[in-house]
Amino acid sequence: MIVSDAFPNQKESDRLADLYRTQLLDSPSEPELDALVKLGSRVFNAAYCLISLVDQDRLWFKAKTGLNVCESDRSGSFCTHTIQSSEPYKIQDTLTDPLYKLNPLVTGPLGLRSYLGVPLYCSAGSRIGSFCILDVTPRQWTVSEVQIIEKMGRMAELLLLKSSRSNTPRTIPGTEFNAVWTRVLVNDSVVMDTTLSHFLGFPKETAVVKDWFTRQVFDCDRERVLEERSRASGEPFSYQMGLADGTVLKVCEQVKIAGQGASLHKRGEMQIHIVQRDAPKSSVLIIPDHCEFHICPDYTAKVVGDTHSLTFRLLDFLHPANIASFIKACKAVRDNGGRRSLTLQLKNHGGYFRTYTVQLSWDGGADSSTAGVFLAALTVNLQSQSMDLAAAYNESMSKALCAPGFFCHGATGQIYIAPELRKTIGLLGHAPPLDEVLVALEIFSGRELKAVLSRCLESCSSERLEFKREQFGLTHWYQILLNVDTVLGEKPNLSVFLIDVTEPRAARLDAETNSFTRDLILQNMSDGLLEFDNSNLVVFANSAARKCILGAVSGFVAGISIQTLLPGLTPAALSKALSEMRYQGASESYELYVPTTGKLIKTKFIRGHNASYCVINDVTSQHRNQQQLSFAEQALALSESPVVLLELNAESTDTCSVVYVNDAFGNRFNRGPDSILNADPEWFAVATFGSSGVRKLTQAIMKWQNASVQLQYLDPNGVSRSCVVEVRPSTEVRSSTRHVLLVLREPGAYQ
Structure with missing residues (x-):
């Protein structure tokens, strides 16, 4: 069993699970990775350059140059030793190395004499392979060559991450749920609320044994989840869990201790998203019972x-x-x-x-x-085919929509049809099949539904169709909502609702009739303003709101939901704001980041007479001024300590630059500020703290919290000294451009 020294709690089985989760093994070649290994072979003037992924019994080459094979046996390979450490693995002469002098890779046709490799990490933190150089002559690997291969290894990691993202879980839109569990500290039972109980196969709120509850978490996440639940710090953490029908759930959980005395208990609040994975390309598997x-x-x-x-x-x-x-x-x-x-x-x-x-x-x-x-x-394992179709229909969106519809159980094809829908569309028969129900709806609406239904089933999504119907001299407007539910059963369940939108549409048309007067008043407001209806669909946005959210006056389409227009507002925050508006007349102010324009805005929801409004204030400049003032105060307070300021891009924290160093830093390291300003931060970190300092600082910065890192550096006389680097984020995570202060202190002076 191979155990990583950087991740002492991670077993080889967990490393392999992380590797398989990337779905990189046996995947098609990538032009960028092929170009990278060719560049590596030319830069090092070496016979072979590889990007290898270390499977259980083999090495599979994602990209290679100089070799005609796609994989080799893992036994006795150099890359197996490379992934056991976070440091570069070097072999200068294999014939003088007792571990490799009798290795077939050395004595055989390849005749390998030297090796230099660095481990490659996946997004989960496991070392899944290596970027390596192999040559047929002995090599004395220099410090600069090691630094070059470390940079090329990081480039390979980014390209592998990009390649694996298309195979990683995708959240299915409209499948976000909130659930709660509680555990009394005097026993081992966990009480799950109704939502969580339904996910795990129980009809109502249920108490289960703690060990069974923990086993629902994926193996690779289980130990970390146990640790977080034991700490109960209230900090959010993410993991994945699987259901009996194969559904994958992405969970963000917070665990806190609540109550006093005999009522002391742990409370876990979960945000659950149903995710889906791409099926293997060009693969069809039919498994008999x-x-x-x-x-x-x-x-x-x-x-x-x-x-x-x-x-x-x-x-x-x-x-x-x-x-x-x-x-x-x-x-x-x-x-x-x-x-x-x-x-x-x-x-x-x-x-x-x-x-x-x-x-x-x-x-x-x-x-x-x-x-x-x-x-x-x-x-x-055949699951029970019996279920209460009427209960399943009532637990769907029928109550929330207050509209008639029908529910189709995917595993059995059984259908429950609401009596109101039967009466409206004139459907006959006790238990008509799905095709007959769809035909009746098509005749009633005059719309083609089967193609739309096929599209919804393929993408596991929902869709609305609007149509009008003339009856008895009156015009009625309807919407058909098709919703696919992948939680229950082996095949998706289908819910279809017929919604009468005549009155909301008339109210909207009345509002549009008076749009000229409204535009004169609202378009000239300095603040942004959104108007939305009872379905939370935005029907109007003034110029200030469009510029703030979309970046331009054009491009706005009426009928888009608030959640889509303001993606920075979480579903929980939006639900809370709408509840405050409904019962108090106005909500609190909510601050959020708009990724399309890079602005920071404050939103407030206000209830009107015939409509509801969202007032938007652009606070980007105000927020930036506060950050600059805070940074200036920190810089003045730390003027006697060496200080470095890094600027990072929110979209890619790997892209950053050194934008400020004070005189104390130059005096300490005998370098003027001009030689460091706008320099490559990787060169700066390696030159100052060595190769080990790069990874330690990167990990501290990625956490985006105040942290202290113990590092080594060489003073102007060449003497190795210790220091404590304080990492101080000076910008909020949601800002488009982030800044972080690095403050160097002597270990004795650190408090």
């Missing part, structure tokens, strides 16, 4: 007895929450023999997860020349 797999040690698999089945990589179709436990079970049966029973979720050809009971064993082969395979017997 009962079948057997032959799984090779590299986790490529084939269905036994199916002549049309192709070999596929099993981990691409395995639920992310099961990867670590599956790898652990494989290792156990191969090392100890016997049979293991476990439950796995596999993605089928429709893109949905099905749950299987798997009996896993190892067949080592008839002799030592046979590699051996895992034998996996799969049996599908």
Whole structure:
């Protein structure tokens, strides 16, 4: 078992889970990465340059130059040692190194004599591979060459992150929920509220054992979640958890201690988002209800007895929450023999997860020349098909919309139709099929619904269609809302509602009739103003609001929701503001950042006579002046200490520059400010604190909190000295341009 020294609590199984989660293995080549390894080979004048990903039993090359193979055996490889440390791994002459002088890579056709590599990190913090240079002649690696390969390694990390982002979870719009759990400290039971209980398969508020509640968290996140829940500091932390049907939940949680005496308890507040992952490209897997797999040690698999089945990589179709436990079970049966029973979720050809009971064993082969395979017997776990359709319909959006509709259970195809909808569209029959219901709606609305429904099912999204209907000499306006719900069942459930919007539309038209007078008054207001209706759809925005939010007067389209127009306002904050406006007449002021224009604004919601309004104030300049004044006060107070100011871009914290150093810094390091100002911050950090200082400072800055870092530096006489670097963010995280102060103090003077 390989354990990382930088992450002592991380096992090899967790590292592999993080690697598989990036979905970089066996992915197509990337032109940027291919260009980077070619550049590395030319810069170092070396025979080979590789970007390797370290799998369980192999090295897979994401990019390479000089080699004709895509992977090699992990056993005895240089990169296996590279990922065990955060420092560069150097071999000057393999023939004089007792660890490698008999290695086939050295004595074989490749004839490798020297190696220089740096580990590559994924976004989860695990070392998943290396960027390395290999040559056929001995090399004395210099300090400058090590610095160059570290920079190229960081470039490779950024490109790998960009490549893996298309495969990472995506939040499904409109699936944000708030849930709460409580745990009385005198026992081990956890009480889940109704929302969380529904997610985990219970009909109402339920108390469960703490250990069972913890096991719902992904393996790679479980230890950290246990630690955060034990601390109960009230600080938010994020993790992922999986449901029995394969749904992945992204959770942001805060845990606090509440109550006193006998009522003392822990309270966890959760913001839950349903996420989805891209299915493997050009991959179709049809798994029967009962079948057997032959799984090779590299986790490529084939269905036994199916002549049309192709070999596929099993981990691409395995639920992310099961990867670590599956790898652990494989290792156990191969090392100890016997049979293991476990439950796995596999993605089928429709893109949905099905749950299987798997009996896993190892067949080592008839002799030592046979590699051996895992034998996996799969049996599908059939879920109960019975459910209360009327209850499911009532728990959907029918109450919130106050509109008739119908609910279709995806797993069984059963339909519940509200009596009001039957009467409105003239639907006959006790239990008509879905196609018949859609045809009746199409006749009533005159709109094509099947194509729209197919689009919603493919993207797991919602859609509204508006139409008018002439009846008895009167014109009625309706909206059809199609909503796809992926929480319940193996296939998505469908809810469709018919909403009468005649009166809101008439009120909106009346408001537009008087738009000339309103424009004369409201367009000339210095503050921005949004007008929205009861559905929280913005029907009017004056010039100041459009410039502040969109950056231009043009481009505004009536009917967009407030949440879409103000993405910096969280759903919880918006709900609170609307409640305050509804019951108090006006809400408190909420400050938020507008990413499209880079402005900082304050919003306040006010209830009007026939409409509601959102008043917007641009406080960007005021906020900037306060920050500059605060920074000036700090700089004056620290004038005797060496001070450095870094400026970072909010979109990419890897892009920054040194914009200020004081005289005390120049005197300490015998450098004038002009030689450092606007310099590359990486060069500045390496020249001042060495290569280890770059990573320590980067980690402290990325946390965006006041921190102190113990570092070493060389004084003008070449003597190594210790210092404490205080990292002080002087700008709020939501600002477009951020500043951070680095203050150097002697260890004895640090308080």
